[in-house]
Amino acid sequence: MKIAILSRNPKLYSTRRLVEAGEQAGHEVHVIDTLRCYMSMVSHKPEIHFKGRTLEGYDAVIPRIGASITFYGCAVLRQFEMMGVFPVNESVAITRSRDKLRSLQLLARKGVGLPVTGFANAPDDIPDLISMVGGAPLVIKLLEGTQGIGVVLAETRQAAESVIEAFMGMSANIMVQEYIKEAGGADIRCFVVDGKVVASMKRQAKDGEFRSNLHRGGSASLIRITPEERATAVRAARIMGLNVAGVDILRSNHGPLVMEVNSSPGLEGIESATGKDVAGMIISFLEKSARPHRTATKGIKG
Ligand SMILES: Nc1ncnc2c1ncn2[C@@H]1O[C@H](COP(=O)(O)OP(=O)(O)OP(=O)(O)O)[C@@H](O)[C@H]1O
Numbered sequence: 001m002k003i004a005i006l007s008r009n010p011k012l013y014s015t016r017r018l019v020e021a022g023e024q025a026g027h028e029v030h031v032i033d034t035l036r037c038y039m040s041m042v043s044h045k046p047e048i049h050f051k052g053r054t055l056e057g058y059d060a061v062i063p064r065i066g067a068s069i070t071f072y073g074c075a076v077l078r079q080f081e082m083m084g085v086f087p088v089n090e091s092v093a094i095t096r097s098r099d100k101l102r103s104l105q106l107l108a109r110k111g112v113g114l115p116v117t118g119f120a121n122a123p124d125d126i127p128d129l130i131s132m133v134g135g136a137p138l139v140i141k142l143l144e145g146t147q148g149i150g151v152v153l154a155e156t157r158q159a160a161e162s163v164i165e166a167f168m169g170m171s172a173n174i175m176v177q178e179y180i181k182e183a184g185g186a187d188i189r190c191f192v193v194d195g196k197v198v199a200s201m202k203r204q205a206k207d208g209e210f211r212s213n214l215h216r217g218g219s220a221s222l223i224r225i226t227p228e229e230r231a232t233a234v235r236a237a238r239i240m241g242l243n244v245a246g247v248d249i250l251r252s253n254h255g256p257l258v259m260e261v262n263s264s265p266g267l268e269g270i271e272s273a274t275g276k277d278v279a280g281m282i283i284s285f286l287e288k289s290a291r292p293h294r295t296a297t298k299g300i301k302g
């Protein structure tokens, strides 16, 4: 197969590993800088150009699209899809997953367990918004935040009100969420490939911190997940229409709760915590599924 990896940086661990795994399996693999692609819209003849040449003859495309370039990245991926190239994850599924509210709405509709979550633009009744999610302590999140930045634990109602007011004063989009205390500063990343959890790890926040993000000093370790957690992760990925996904789960007293579903999950943490060849499994999925003008999942099936 001839495989394109859409990635801004060939030196990133995930990109390097996918190249390595693809080449090891005997494929031709090219890393293509997403933002350097330019495209033409002509009836029946979609084209992508890159450094003055037409990109042709690809069997599969692996999108590694960072949050900051979702809009253009998904347009480039869509163009590959128009040309009949098989995507690891479809552009519609990636767009869907990048909108946190939309994701939670879709998961809630299908009955997936979630922390009780409220969102608001400019409520006249902040105390009611707080009551809606069960009162303090609660978690307040900036919608645009990543790597744990913009995620705040408000221990009291008063603190929650002030933080919400402050974010609203900055016209930031926020959500407020029930705090899952019993998770103990840990979450579980389930790596789903083709409808199966192929690897999972626990991320534990450092002492005195509730955010388990590795960027915030959290540490990763091996974990055995329950059948219910496994089923929840698989279901969440399927609802989002993602063949490859990182599903983040909190362990609560009333079962697994999905926090979010990532469409370009990183490989470094999960491969080093589990010792598994996750990149190789993504390539195997392509070998099994990639056919011209065929995409695998459309999502929202439940
Ligand atoms: N409702 C909650 N209850 C308990 N802990 C939470 C809750 N929400 C978030 N956390 C903790 O905070 C961490 C960061 O939250 P979250 O994943 O929502 O934001 P983020 O990591 O900044 O976003 P992204 O993963 O999109 O970059 C989580 O990994 C988890 O450890």
Ligand SMILES: [Mg+2]
Pocket: 147, 148, 213, 248, 260
């Ligand atoms: Mg997170």
Ligand SMILES: [Mg+2]
Pocket: 260, 262
């Ligand atoms: Mg995320």
